Amino acid sequence: MERILTVNDLSVTYISKNKSTYAVCDASFVIDRGDSLGVVGESGSGKSTMAMALLRLLSEKSVDIDGQADFCGEDLFAMNKNELAKLRWKKLSAVFQKSMNSLSPVHRIGDQIEDIYRIHEPSATHRQTRERALKMLSLVNLNDRVYRLYPHELSGGMLQRVMIAVSLLHEPDLLILDEATTALDVVTQGQILEELRRMERELSTSRIIITHDMSVVAAGCNRVAVMYAGHMLETGPVERILRKPAHPYSRGLIAAFPPLKGDRVELKSIPGYLPDMTVRHEGCIFAPRCEDAQEKCRKESPERSNLGDGHTVSCHFAGGEK
Ligand SMILES: Nc1ncnc2c1ncn2[C@@H]1O[C@H](COP(=O)(O)OP(=O)(O)OP(=O)(O)O)[C@@H](O)[C@H]1O
Ligand SMILES: [Mg+2]
Numbered sequence: 393m394e395r396i397l398t399v400n401d402l403s404v405t406y407i408s409k410n411k412s413t414y415a416v417c418d419a420s421f422v423i424d425r426g427d428s429l430g431v432v433g434e435s436g437s438g439k440s441t442m443a444m445a446l447l448r449l450l451s452e453k454s455v456d457i458d459g460q461a462d463f464c465g466e467d468l469f470a471m472n473k474n475e476l477a478k479l480r481w482k483k484l485s486a487v488f489q490k491s492m493n494s495l496s497p498v499h500r501i502g503d504q505i506e507d508i509y510r511i512h513e514p515s516a517t518h519r520q521t522r523e524r525a526l527k528m529l530s531l532v533n534l535n536d537r538v539y540r541l542y543p544h545e546l547s548g549g550m551l552q553r554v555m556i557a558v559s560l561l562h563e564p565d566l567l568i569l570d571e572a573t574t575a576l577d578v579v580t581q582g583q584i585l586e587e588l589r590r591m592e593r594e595l596s597t598s599r600i601i602i603t604h605d606m607s608v609v610a611a612g613c614n615r616v617a618v619m620y621a622g623h624m625l626e627t628g629p630v631e632r633i634l635r636k637p638a639h640p641y642s643r644g645l646i647a648a649f650p651p652l653k654g655d656r657v658e659l660k661s662i663p664g665y666l667p668d669m670t671v672r673h674e675g676c677i678f679a680p681r682c683e684d685a686q687e688k689c690r691k692e693s694p695e696r697s698n699l700g701d702g703h704t705v706s707c708h709f710a711g712g713e714k
Contacts, residue, residue: 628703
């Protein structure tokens, strides 16, 4: 299996005059070709920060980044601007919830797609460029007509599809979608996810999907990473974690979503709030909200343990010790 991304002990801290926010703490995970990793966790748990750090979109003046990220054999954090520009759109693409705001209101959709295509394919003929743009539009189920329209003539869902089409123009090795489909209605979201799965098979793109929605992960990902207050508490194969989550927080998160199939169940929420991320905490970060927490949990931070099959968990009592 070809490894696309290896992230080791990634920590990201926002630094301002009077405080530091520990937004991501020692996150580690890997992505192989064709993998689709769902990153889930409550609002404020550091998901977007992690994605933006990997994409080198955070201002280096106010953010401290520690750890390693190897993308297809290259060190993401050692790259200069030129090297990054070569990578963007071509090998590593991203769509955020507000990405569509980056479209120019005064240019037609088709022209904007073509401009991005030419960044990496300057010698492509006019015809090739146009064909490519039209192919990408059809991949996300948009009619050829959209090519000649301006952004204001499209709905939010159509614009988001345009952004996904743009992000796939160069068949990137890795596509990061940060809540890119969350604002869409369920039918449109379902269609886009279905399209992405098809493209994944056709182009062998790998994907990171950041979402609040466990059903998106269940339906469209083969791996999942559960984040809580900057910490990646559990990662592993989706089916395995949905069936038998090893971390108490993952159990809570899964119990808070209705099952895709089967009987209705009473949904449970996890009592309590995310801890203050501007202070360093002793012990397990989830201990204050954990029903099963023991003395050890409040004192010692758990190591990440490997349960096999790429399943990792950071909990003192998840390895059957209890
Ligand atoms: N530009 C910033 N400056 C300072 N702190 C920030 C900045 N952006 C995010 N944070 C803080 O970093 C932490 C993680 O935020 P982040 O946006 O990464 O979470 P998230 O998991 O993406 O949340 P959501 O699901 O709401 O999008 C939060 O405590 C947030 O307040
Ligand atoms: Mg976010």
